[in-house]
Amino acid sequence: MTWDAYHAAEHFTMRTARLIDRHRFAYHFQSGPTAPIRSALAAYRNLDGGYGNGIDPDMRGHASQPGGIAIALCYLDEVGPIPHSIGAGVCQFLANVCDPDGSVPHVLPTIRHTEAAPWLLETEDFTGRLDITALICGYLHKHHITHHWRDTATAYCWKRVDALAWTEPAEAIGVCTFLQYAPNRNRAIQAVNRLSTMIRAVIDVHPSVEGRVHTPLDLACHPHHIARPLFTDAEISRSLDVFEEQQRSDGGWDAIWGQWDPAVTLEHEGMRTIQRLRILRAYGRVGTYLPQPRRDR
Template sequence: MDVLDRAEGYLLRHGRLIDRLRFEALFRGGSRDRVLDALRPYQNPSDGGFGNALEPDLRGSGSQPEPVEVAFWILDELGAFDSPMVPAACDYLARVSAPGGGVPFVLPSVRDTPRAPWWETDDDPPGNLVPTASIAGLLHKNGGTHPWLAAATDFCWSRIAALEETSPYEARAVVTFLDLVPDRERAEAEFARLREAILATVTFDPYASGPVHFPLDFASAPLRLPLFEQDVLDRHLDALLATQAEDGGWSANWLVWTPVVQHEWGGYLTVQHLKTLRAYGRLPG
């Protein structure tokens, strides 16, 4: 049984409906519209934001910035940034942005909901490159024109220019932004300045355990930026294939703090890893 068949079996046994439909649309010729139909209930009509455990570690119904990023990655893989969900979500981002144009990592309203222990914040959180930079990058990639994007882009440039050291999640957001933003000269200059700091956050042992960040977490598809040599990527692609579990899925390497998230993340990551393998020509056919 090949990689796709095994993964499909895992998703049928354990995956959320949205991840099963993503798999069908991306790998089996299924309907893009059905994925969009499944995504819409995660968006809150009251404010345009996303919640409702689209990001599995945020269990509450209320909107938060990070689930907007999750939704935008799904819309990106479908080529669906023409969806009305996008401007509604951008309106939400504009309303919750901090002074300076960036959205916070998480809003204080998270305190009223079940969530993983790392979703904590001050009373008045500042804008953060996580998730502002990734969201802005995806909007640039897909021709976004919402007014929020200009302020968010200025915020990202300002914060990136001030960086000397970084952390894995922040580095991943920075890479996404610099890889997708239209001003290539400026992006390449900042990338050259920060490349070693970014690489310092990467775990290069492909079989390392725990909540580490591998090269393919930064480059889930080939980048325009010269971050990794091909031999590094090949070694990690080999490991990704080798670590597909007996049940056909891949699991999160961070804390499973409540049982339901094990397979909610497992289904999401299984589709993500299949996309990566295909992007690098590693899937059969």
């Protein structure tokens, strides 16, 4: 990635991204501090311990949603250890809204009373799902957040993973995040090896510049990820090439989500631009001239 392409991405982010994502860009690529990210993230947190208030651009309402919690945990994971008080609050909220087996849906019925993406407002099935439950559990295990909900949900994830006969991209991403951080490493490696064929079947291992698909890099977001061995060096290299070629002349990347509101589209594009830059740097496509982020200790 050229210096000019990086600067174009920087200008795009500073021009259009949300405040929290501007702070994330500064942290990841300009040696910025973590405190502004944590402060901005706190504004999305509710008294019930969950996250809402538009942290997921497609969910504009105040109410906490499991999908919003997943984004919050991802952001917290980027900047250092997740504080136990925040992790415990998240778990308690999820314990109050989960199914008996510990699973949670992407959105709760409260989504119907808010501004949200049309496909979310049309949700009819609010039963728990493996994709979002596994994603959240993965981050909780990585940061050693203990809670009875996490343990119940972990048992649910293992049961579902062991029984999987087919999957789809969002579920594969959640499962791979769970397997990346699950404490039983032998079991996790055996599981990802067993699932490798079905995961590859739902990922576009030969992506083109046009179109919005899930690529190997949506799972193996860095070279040491548990999903990385599922793909050849050539497939990873091709996906990186496509990422570079998909950067627009204004410096940003398209959001993959449906475009239902111009402001939401811009917010997603800011998030996607940072994600693409982080993956490109993890695989050595963004030069060493950029400072590395300084994680909290």
